[in-house]
Amino acid sequence: xxxxxxxxxxxxxxxxxxxxxxxxxxxxxxxxxxxxxxxxxxxxxxxxxxxxxxxxxxxxxxxxxxxxxxxxxxxxxxxxxxxxxxxxxxxxxxxxxxxxxxxxxxxxxxxxxxxxxxxxxxxxxxxxxxxxxxxxxxxxxxxxxxxxxxxxxxxxxxxxxxxxxxxxxxxxxxxxxxxxxxxxxxxxxxxxxxxxxxxxxxxxxxxxxxxxxxxxxxxxxxxxxxxxxxxxx
Numbered sequence: 001x002x003x004x005x006x007x008x009x010x011x012x013x014x015x016x017x018x019x020x021x022x023x024x025x026x027x028x029x030x031x032x033x034x035x036x037x038x039x040x041x042x043x044x045x046x047x048x049x050x051x052x053x054x055x056x057x058x059x060x061x062x063x064x065x066x067x068x069x070x071x072x073x074x075x076x077x078x079x080x081x082x083x084x085x086x087x088x089x090x091x092x093x094x095x096x097x098x099x100x101x102x103x104x105x106x107x108x109x110x111x112x113x114x115x116x117x118x119x120x121x122x123x124x125x126x127x128x129x130x131x132x133x134x135x136x137x138x139x140x141x142x143x144x145x146x147x148x149x150x151x152x153x154x155x156x157x158x159x160x161x162x163x164x165x166x167x168x169x170x171x172x173x174x175x176x177x178x179x180x181x182x183x184x185x186x187x188x189x190x191x192x193x194x195x196x197x198x199x200x201x202x203x204x205x206x207x208x209x210x211x212x213x214x215x216x217x218x219x220x221x222x223x224x225x226x227x228x229x230x231x232x233x
Contacts (some may be wrong), residue, residue, distance in 0.1 A: 008036030009231050014090045016040040016067070018131070019100030021047035023201035024150065024219045027078075028097055029221035031062035032230060038158050040086055040093075042067040043100065065089055071100055071127035076134075079127075081136035095230050097148045098128045098172075103165040106207055112163045120164035125171045127155035132179065140151060144232045149176045151195040192229050196222035 015032050019025030020041040028038050033056040041049045045068035056064050069082050086093055102123040104116050132147060133206040154162045155169035173193055180191035198204065200216040 009076075010227070011036030012093040013037045013230065013232075014092060014182040015041065015095040015097060015230060016042055016086060016093055016097065016135070017097045017099055018069075018128070019098075021049050023101075023203065024160060024196055024199065024222055025097075025099030025217040026052055027223045028099060028226045030055060030059075035227060036062070037095075037230070038062040038090070038186060039064035040067050040090075041065065042069050042082070044068070044070050044072075045180070060145075069111045069131075071102075071123045074127045074130060076130055079130035079134040082131065083138060086129055086135070087138050090138075091143065091225055092141035093135055094142045095146045095148065096132060096135050096139065097150075097226060097230070098132075099150050100124075100127075100164075101152075101203055102148065103162075103203060103207060107163055108161060109163060112159075117164040118151070121168050121171075124165060125175070127160035128172060129175055132175075136189075138221045140187055142188060144188050144190075145193060145233075146190040146229055147176075147179065149173070149191075149193045150228050151176075153195060153198070155195070157195075189233060190229075194225055194229065196225065217226075 010032055015037045017025050017029045020029045021043040029041055032037050041052055041064050041151055043049050048065045053064050053066060067082055082094040102120060149172050151173055152169045154166040155173045158166050176191055183189040198216055199203050199219050199222060200213045201219050
């Protein structure tokens, strides 16, 4: 029986979500699976992707794939290997959603450790570039593909103490705009940058340990905005 496009608007769409083990990535993955998408769950090899996998299956979603990828150390070869695995399994990719994020602390530029600066830039900017670049052939194999970059308030207006994270997010915004220009009119790839706002996530609680997390909206509240972009245009 054909899928009900009203209840399953993402049926038959293959969606790769980074940072899928927790926070916004987990929320997007579960919500997309509930609307019929087949998920490729991507996160650090030590992350608990099995819990998200089990939650999708328990809810009756399509069987997801697990793609461990350490964004901290991922290089061009690792990104290509990841894309090759997706290609061998599905033959195409309909959506790439960048939700993974990392910031170790808030600090003045005076005090920011160079090693942490490089790590933050790699996870939040270089790794998304490498994975996107490697997945472009798979995205071009889709009839309606989308790349979604998760932006932040500090990606448009720099804030004191956000250091490398703000710099990386500014760069990610630039990457999104450049890619949008390069794919417009010559492919079926859409590019979006989405700021989900301040949410109750592990990253937020690590940076603001004294803040009441329940004073913030849950990560689940961001999912509808992502789902809207994931649907065929």
